Amino acid sequence: MKKRRIGRIGIVLALAVLLISGSCTGVGIFAVVAVSDKIDEGMLPEGISARPVAHIIPAVPDGTENYYFFASGPGIWAKDKTGGLWKPLPLNSGGISWDGVQSMAVTNQKIYLALYDVNGDDYKVAIHTLNSFDGTTAAFTYFSDQVWTSNSTGYQTIRLFCPDPLGAVYVNVMDHTGTYGSIDSEDNGFIGSSIYRSDSPNDDTTWAEFLILSLTQTELTGTTGRYVTGVADSGAVVRITATKNMFSQTDGILLDGNGDPVNNPDTILGTIYEGPGVNTNVSVTGITWLPRTWGAGGAYIMSATSLDGGTLPMFASSDGVTWSRLGGTTTDFLTINFIDVSEKTAGQSDSKRLVLAGTSSYIDGSTSHIASGYNEIDVTSETLSDWTVNTTWDDYSFALNTNYSVSDLAQATIIGMSIPEGLNDLYASTRNVGV
Amino acid sequence: MLLLNFGFLGAQEEPPEDTPFTPQSRTNQRSLGDQAFAISAGVIIPLFTVLLNDNPATGDSAGVVDSQLSVGGMGSLAYSLYLSPNIKVGLQLGGTFKWDINRNLLYMIPIAIKGTYEFHPFSRITIPIHLALGINMTSWKEEFVVDPLIRPGFGVYFDWNVEWSFGLDFTYWFVPQLNSTDERFNAIANFMDINITAEYHF
Numbered sequence: 144m145k146k147r148r149i150g151r152i153g154i155v156l157a158l159a160v161l162l163i164s165g166s167c168t169g170v171g172i173f174a175v176v177a178v179s180d181k182i183d184e185g186m187l188p189e190g191i192s193a194r195p196v197a198h199i200i201p202a203v204p205d206g207t208e209n210y211y212f213f214a215s216g217p218g219i220w221a222k223d224k225t226g227g228l229w230k231p232l233p234l235n236s237g238g239i240s241w242d243g244v245q246s247m248a249v250t251n252q253k254i255y256l257a258l259y260d261v262n263g264d265d266y267k268v269a270i271h272t273l274n275s276f277d278g279t280t281a282a283f284t285y286f287s288d289q290v291w292t293s294n295s296t297g298y299q300t301i302r303l304f305c306p307d308p309l310g311a312v313y314v315n316v317m318d319h320t321g322t323y324g325s326i327d328s329e330d331n332g333f334i335g336s337s338i339y340r341s342d343s344p345n346d347d348t349t350w351a352e353f354l355i356l357s358l359t360q361t362e363l364t365g366t367t368g369r370y371v372t373g374v375a376d377s378g379a380v381v382r383i384t385a386t387k388n389m390f391s392q393t394d395g396i397l398l399d400g401n402g403d404p405v406n407n408p409d410t411i412l413g414t415i416y417e418g419p420g421v422n423t424n425v426s427v428t429g430i431t432w433l434p435r436t437w438g439a440g441g442a443y444i445m446s447a448t449s450l451d452g453g454t455l456p457m458f459a460s461s462d463g464v465t466w467s468r469l470g471g472t473t474t475d476f477l478t479i480n481f482i483d484v485s486e487k488t489a490g491q492s493d494s495k496r497l498v499l500a501g502t503s504s505y506i507d508g509s510t511s512h513i514a515s516g517y518n519e520i521d522v523t524s525e526t527l528s529d530w531t532v533n534t535t536w537d538d539y540s541f542a543l544n545t546n547y548s549v550s551d552l553a554q555a556t557i558i559g560m561s562i563p564e565g566l567n568d569l570y571a572s573t574r575n576v577g578v
Numbered sequence: 579m580l581l582l583n584f585g586f587l588g589a590q591e592e593p594p595e596d597t598p599f600t601p602q603s604r605t606n607q608r609s610l611g612d613q614a615f616a617i618s619a620g621v622i623i624p625l626f627t628v629l630l631n632d633n634p635a636t637g638d639s640a641g642v643v644d645s646q647l648s649v650g651g652m653g654s655l656a657y658s659l660y661l662s663p664n665i666k667v668g669l670q671l672g673g674t675f676k677w678d679i680n681r682n683l684l685y686m687i688p689i690a691i692k693g694t695y696e697f698h699p700f701s702r703i704t705i706p707i708h709l710a711l712g713i714n715m716t717s718w719k720e721e722f723v724v725d726p727l728i729r730p731g732f733g734v735y736f737d738w739n740v741e742w743s744f745g746l747d748f749t750y751w752f753v754p755q756l757n758s759t760d761e762r763f764n765a766i767a768n769f770m771d772i773n774i775t776a777e778y779h780f
Contacts, residue, residue: 169723171763172716173755176678177627177646178638537759553719 170537195559196570196578197249198224199273202345207275211563212254213572214247219256221276229578234258236271237285248303248312252345255312256283257301266293266323268301270314270350289350291316297332298323304374305344306381306432311400312344313383314353315371333388336369338402356402369396373430375443376400382443382463384427392449395426399463407464415458415466425451427458431481433498439525444498446478457500457520459527467528469520476502476515482560484541484569485522492540496523499541500532501557501571514556517571552576604701606737612660613780614668618747620773622652622674622686628766630756645767647684650676652771656692667693670710674771684718688727688751704735704743714753728752735777743777 194215200208210221213229220229234241241258245268248255254273259266270286291299297320304313316339320332339353347353369385381400387393396413397405404413407422414422430445446457455478457469480501484490490497497519504514519533519541533539536553556574563570572578624645632639651674658668674686690712697705707730714727729752735745751769758764 169757169759170721171755171758171760171765172684172718172721172723173627173645173753173767174629174633174758174763174765176684176718177629177643177765178633179646179679 194244194247195249195561195572196563197247197254197561198563199249199252199254201252201275205275206277210276210278211570212273212276213570213578214244214256217243219244219247219254219273219281221281223278232276232281236283237269237287239285241271246301246303248305249308250305250312250344251308255303255305255344257303261323264293264322266298267291268299270301270303272348284348286348286350293323295322296320297334302371304371306374306376307378310342310376310378311381312341313371313374314339314341317370333370336371338371338383340400356400372426372428372448373445375430375432375445377432377441377443377463380463382430382445384430384445386426386448391426393424393426395424395448397427405464416464417458417466417468423451425449425456428477428503429480431483433481433483433485433522435485435496435522437486437496439496439523442522442527444481444520444522444530446481446500448477457530457532459522459530461527467530469528469530470532476504476512478518479503480557480559481520482562482569484562487562487569490541494523495519495521495540497541498522499560499569501560503556503574513554514574516553516555517557517560604698605740606696606698606702606704606735606743608660608663608666608696608779610660610662612666614656614658614660614666614777615780616654616656616658616775616777618652618654618656618672618773618775620652620747620771622650622676622751622769622771624649624676625768625770627768630764630766631762633762646679648677650674650684652773654688654773658692658694664696664698665694666696667691670712678718682719684716686717687715688729689713689715690727690729692729702737704737704745705732706735706747707732708747708749710749714751716753716755723755723757725753725755725757733775735775741779743775743779745775745777747771747773747775749773 194213197212209224211224212219212221218234219232221232222229236258239260241260243259245257245259256271256273257268258271259268267290269290272284273281274284275282297318300317300319302315315336317336318334320334338356340356341347341353370388371383371385373384375382383398385396385398397415399405406412407414407416409416409420409422411422414424416422426448427445428448430443432441432443434441440461443460443463444457447455454470458466459469460466478500482499484499485496499517500520501517502514504512515534519539521531524530552571552573555576558572558574560569560571562568570578624647626642627645628642629638629640652672654670654672656668656670658666660666670690670692672688676684678684690710692708692710694706694708699705710729712727714725716723716725729749731747731749733745733747735743737743749771751771753767755767756764
C-alpha cells in the first residue's frame, strides 16, 4: 500500500518537473557563460567615478596623442593607448596644487578643466586647459584672470560643455548661497547661473576671451536660475537644455546658442514644440546632434528627466524647433547621454543604424531605481517619429548579449561614452565600475 | 513466592505475537518503513558545457566547451524512506554557488526525487548508488531559469552505529537547458559534486 502511494507521488512529481521546467524559458545561462569573454573593468580603483574617456592631438603633435585621459572627482587619469594601467596625474597648474576636477570638456586639441581648491573655509575654482602630456608631467594653462573664490555669503561652481570638438566651449557658471561643502555642492543653494562661450577654445588662454550669453534671458541671470544639462551643436544651430536645478524634473527650457529661449510657431518661448498647440516644458537630461551623414539628414535627440504621460519620452528634431516625441520607456532609469555609433560597423548590425543611450540610477522619493547600462535607439528611418528605443538586452544589436550581460556595465550608471578620434573602440565611463 | 516465580516463568513462555521479531544481525541492516535524514556539504566541480547549436554570432560551434565556471560550494538536505532493506526513495533539496569568469555569482537550487540502492558488503560499510530526477533552478545576474535535472551517483558510508552513518558521495549533474529564448544558446551543463554526508536513521 505504502509502495503504491509513493509510486503515485513519484508520477505526480515527475509531471510537475516537466511542467515547471518546460514552462520556464529564459536566456540560456550555461551557454552564455561558456562563450562569454572576460571583461576588463578598466583596472581602476574600486569606486572611482569616471567621466568620458578623451583623446586629444595638439596642434603640433608632441606625444600627447599617445594617451587617453579621463577625469574623476579627485583628478585626471591617463593611460597609454597601447595598454597598461590608468595613472593619476598631479593637478599642478599656475603654481597651485589643485584638489580636484569639477568639470571637463574636450576639444580636438585641449582638455578644458574646471579645477577647484579647498583650504579650510576657503574655496576657489578656475578654468585650466591640459595642453600636453609626456607620460609623466602634464602641461596646463591657467586662466588666472578669473578665479571664482568663495566668501561668507556664497560661491560658484562650473560646468563645461564642448558639443563639437571643432566648435565652441560653453561654460555654465552657477551661483550658490552659503558655504561650499563638497564636490556635490553644485546643487546646494543654487540661485542662478550665467553662461559663457568661447568660439576659439584651442587658442584662448584667458577668461577674458569668453563671451557672456543670455543677456536677454533673465532666467539664466535672474533669481530663478537655470542649470544647464546639455549642449548640442549641429554646426549651424546650437541647442542648450536647462532646468531649475540639478535634479529638477520639471520646468525645463530650451535655449539657442546665444542663451536665448528658442522661439517656435506658437511663440511660446523655450518650450519643446511638438506641433500647433502642443508645447511642453519637460526637463531634459541630455541632448546631442546626430550628423547621420549616410543620407538621412542630421537630427537632434534629447531625453526627458521624468515620466510624462506614462513614459520617459525622448524627442528628436531636425531643426531644433519642431520636435517628434519618441516612444521612450515606462522606465526605472534615466537616460542621461548619447553616443552616435550609426556610422560604425557595430552600430549597423541587424540592418539598423544605432545610437546608444547611457542610463543612470536615480532616487524617486524613497524609491531607488538602478541603472541599466545603455539602451539602443534605432535612428535608421528618415521619419524621426519612427525611431524606436530598445531596452531589452537579449535583443541588442550593438554588443552580443553574451558579452554585454556578463559585465557590470549592464547595471551601471554610464556617465559618458566616447570613441576617441580615429579609433573604433567605444569607452563607457561609469559611476562606480570603472571604464 | 514459588508460585509467583512459576507464574513469571509461565508468562515468559507465552507464544510470540503475529509480527515476527527479526533480530538485527548487522549495524547497517534496514527494513521497510525505516527513515533517514541526511545533511551534506561539499564542493561542486563544473566539468564542461555542451553547446547544442552553432552560434555564428559568437563564432562558437556546437560541441563541448569549457563551462567557464569556478569550483563552488554546495550543501543539501535529504529525507528518505526505505521500501526494502536495500532500496530507499526520498526528496533532496540543495543549493550551490560558483562564479563565472567575470566574478558574477551563479546559484543553483536543485530539488529532486532520489532513489537509492544500497549494497552492504560489511556490517558497517554501505555503498549506495543513487539516481535523482528533478528540477534545477539557476540564477545568474538578473536571469532565472528552471531546467530538468538528472543526477546519478554513488557513495561510500561508514555506519557508526544503527542510527548514524557518515560518508562521501560522488554525484554527476546532467542539466539540459533546452528552452532558451534564443535556441542558439541551448546547452547541456555537466557538473560533479563531492559531498561529505551525515545520515541519521530512525
